[in-house]
Amino acid sequence: MHPHENDLNDVGQSDSLPAVEPFYQTLKKQGLILTKSRPTILQVNTGFLCNQVCRHCHLDAGPHRKELMGRETMEQVFAIAAHPQFDTIDVTGGAPELHPDLLWFLAQLRPLAPKVILRSNLTVLAEKGTPMMTQLKELGITIVASMPSLNEAQADTLRGQGVFSNSIETLRQLNRMGYGQAESDLELDLVANPAGAFLPPSQCELEQRFKKRLQQKWRIKFNNLYSFANVPLGRFQVWLRRSGNYTDYMQKLANAFNPASVEGLMCRTILSVAWDGFLYDCDFNQAAGIHMGKRKTHITELELPLKPEHKIATGDHCYTCTAGAGFT
Amino acid sequence: MSYFKEDHLAKFAEIGKEAPELAQKFFDYYQNVFAEGELSEREKALIALAVAHTVQCPYCIDAYTRACLEKGSNTAEMTEAVHVATAIKGGSALVHGMQMRDIAAKLSM
Numbered sequence: 001m002h003p004h005e006n007d008l009n010d011v012g013q014s015d016s017l018p019a020v021e022p023f024y025q026t027l028k029k030q031g032l033i034l035t036k037s038r039p040t041i042l043q044v045n046t047g048f049l050c051n052q053v054c055r056h057c058h059l060d061a062g063p064h065r066k067e068l069m070g071r072e073t074m075e076q077v078f079a080i081a082a083h084p085q086f087d088t089i090d091v092t093g094g095a096p097e098l099h100p101d102l103l104w105f106l107a108q109l110r111p112l113a114p115k116v117i118l119r120s121n122l123t124v125l126a127e128k129g130t131p132m133m134t135q136l137k138e139l140g141i142t143i144v145a146s147m148p149s150l151n152e153a154q155a156d157t158l159r160g161q162g163v164f165s166n167s168i169e170t171l172r173q174l175n176r177m178g179y180g181q182a183e184s185d186l187e188l189d190l191v192a193n194p195a196g197a198f199l200p201p202s203q204c205e206l207e208q209r210f211k212k213r214l215q216q217k218w219r220i221k222f223n224n225l226y227s228f229a230n231v232p233l234g235r236f237q238v239w240l241r242r243s244g245n246y247t248d249y250m251q252k253l254a255n256a257f258n259p260a261s262v263e264g265l266m267c268r269t270i271l272s273v274a275w276d277g278f279l280y281d282c283d284f285n286q287a288a289g290i291h292m293g294k295r296k297t298h299i300t301e302l303e304l305p306l307k308p309e310h311k312i313a314t315g316d317h318c319y320t321c322t323a324g325a326g327f328t
Numbered sequence: 329m330s331y332f333k334e335d336h337l338a339k340f341a342e343i344g345k346e347a348p349e350l351a352q353k354f355f356d357y358y359q360n361v362f363a364e365g366e367l368s369e370r371e372k373a374l375i376a377l378a379v380a381h382t383v384q385c386p387y388c389i390d391a392y393t394r395a396c397l398e399k400g401s402n403t404a405e406m407t408e409a410v411h412v413a414t415a416i417k418g419g420s421a422l423v424h425g426m427q428m429r430d431i432a433a434k435l436s437m
Contacts (some may be wrong), residue, residue, distance in 0.1 A: 149402055150388075151404045154403055154404070194398075195397075198394060198398045201370065201398060206400050313406070
């Protein structure tokens with residue numbers, strides 16, 4: 001058993017803290033109502049199975065998780081993905097590359113939207129090697145890869161021994177295939193989460209540093225870097241509590257609440273489908289077990305377009321996305 | 329008993345109660361010093377971290393460890409910054425050995 005395997009049972013799930021005003025009250029005080037805009041991104045979580053046990057994972061994904069999206073649900077996803085309001089299909093996990101039907105799934109999705117994204121931890125992609133990378137290239141799939149730190153020891157502490165060097169080699173291979181190159185349409189983006197209980201730096205500045213350092217040291221190129229704070233759910237919440245950082249971190253997020261960020265929040269334009277076909281307002285609500293609009297709805301029951309007044313379900317973890325510049 | 333109290337940092341503004349104008353001038357100056365200029369905020373935080381170790385101020389070490397992390401520095405970069413401080417502080421002790429040598433030479437046969 002992995003040491004993190006039963007952590008969630010030990011400490012419970014997200015709860016309100018006396019020191020932090022409930023998120024819904026903060027919205028109310030500011031006179032803000034969080035409603036869906038017209039969702040243009042359909043995010044599909046293929047399951048929680050992953051080869052890594054990252055300490056900052058909000059989903060508690062790992063080798064111990066066996067949940068995987070079935071073929072029937074995947075076919076139900078196609079029906080929704082074909083709706084013209086979606087311009088992006090965002091496939092995530094766990095490690096979606098471990099799903100035996102991933103390439104079939106992507107091939108079916110590809111004609112349905114202008115952009116199809118695969119979120120990769122890079123290490124499974126390394127195992128699958130050239131055959132999988134070639135198919136992703138041929139389908140024109142955008143790859144969004146996790147790369148939390150430019151420091152090997154820090155990255156490995158967060159994601160597992162050897163993950164950093166493996167990720168570097170995989171990025172180089174993707175570059176050789178045309179991903180991330182200026183003259184190529186094959187988009188390669190990176191995601192860098194802070195390596196602990198602190199807020200991320202300016203995304204723009206961090207992107208410049210990553211571009212400079214990855215190019216200098218390993219001749220790696222990529223298109224965009226996204227940086228956002230770790231969400232206090234799942235395994236990251238367990239770590240926060242065990243390390244005595246939970247209260248301070250929640251206060252830090254709440255103190256950084258920026259009312260101007262609410263208008264552009266990611267959850268306003270995204271629909272999140274879980275491995276079992278149930279819908280959530282975002283991936284973080286999926287981790288928190290809060291269904292879309294707090295009503296358990298299966299993808300087969302979804303009626304598009306959503307009503308304009310569709311209220312987004314919230315929890316205190318939402319302070320993560322409203323901190324500073326916000327998660328858009 | 330430790331004289332250092334972690335919550336002093338959060339209450340630092342109270343230092344202005346007896347001399348508000350001076351405090352305000354200091355805090356304004358301080359804020360301007362750490363704003364983006366020819367040096368980035370990240371670089372300035374790393375310098376502050378190094379100086380914090382040189383002056384051995386626990387408040388500053390606490391504040392600028394957090395600041396460095398939030399400005400995107402990693403622990404390897406921060407450790408190098410502390411080594412820069414160590415080298416300067418150690419070097420400043422060692423270079424005074426030249427005074428010792430001069431005095432000893434004058435007094436010695």
